[in-house]
Amino acid sequence: DVKVTQSSRYLVKRTGEKVFLECVQDMDHENMFWYRQDPGLGLRLIYFSYDVKMKEKGDIPEGYSVSREKKERFSLILESASTNQTSMYLCASRVLHRELFFGEGSRLTVL
Amino acid sequence: EDQVTQSPEALRLQEGESSSLNCSYTVSGLRGLFWYRQDPGKGPEFLFTLYSAGEEKEKERLKATLTKKESFLHITAPKPEDSATYLCARENSGGSNYKLTFGKGTLLTVNP
Structure with missing residues (x-):
């Protein structure tokens, strides 16, 4: 079975904290993605990576950074968390032009 | 800008009552x-790709079709x-074609 694993299902952080969301895939996919999902706004792309150490901004990169040091791992970093970053974060991976496989999601609350 | 619009936003059906969801x-x-299908609190699950x-394409009670728009x-x-x-998403053939753009x-x- 293909698998995308997100390290934390639920996190509660305080404003200004640095937050790391980790994602690992076991399918040897080149492409990995971070989306956030909010009611009424749908899925919005934050960043994606098309190869190790390569990254591109998505539609809403402000306040986020990413790291991809190994092919199977893609991390999302919130340098200084703010309340408007409270959301469901979804990691996904794919082979180019094929379907996305999603993780179970990480629900982040910033107080 | 690439747009994907889904309708209706919400749909209530009785068990056995067939209907269709739209993605333009x-x-x-x-x-x-x-x-894709998404259950509450979970990540989306892939259903179909149409090219x-x-x-x-069909799977159990679901059938997806594609026209030009x-x-x-x-x-x-x-x-x-x-x-x-139920979510739909498009992939572009040119430009930044790594990503999928999703509808809402x-x-x-479905009520028993």
Whole structure:
């Protein structure tokens, strides 16, 4: 079975904290993605990576950074968390032009 | 800007009452149209990919179809376990073609 694993299902952080969301895939996919999902706004792309150490901004990169040091791992970093970053974060991976496989999601609350 | 618009936003059906969900998209440069199912609190689960107008794919009570400007997800004789949010997404054939652009989804509720 293909698998995308997100390290934390639920996190509660305080404003200004640095937050790391980790994602690992076991399918040897080149492409990995971070989306956030909010009611009424749908899925919005934050960043994606098309190869190790390569990254591109998505539609809403402000306040986020990413790291991809190994092919199977893609991390999302919130340098200084703010309340408007409270959301469901979804990691996904794919082979180019094929379907996305999603993780179970990480629900982040910033107080 | 690439747009994907899903309608209706929410749909309530009685068990056995067939219906269709719509996904319309800006026409230029479509490489693929994807359908996903998402249960509350979980990540989306892949259902279908459609690549060209006239293409159809089926899985159990679901059938996805594609025209030149929209896709339909037909649900035949739905059951309560079909209740979920259904998402569609497009992939472009040019430019930044690594990513999928998603619609906001249709929340389907099937009552027993």
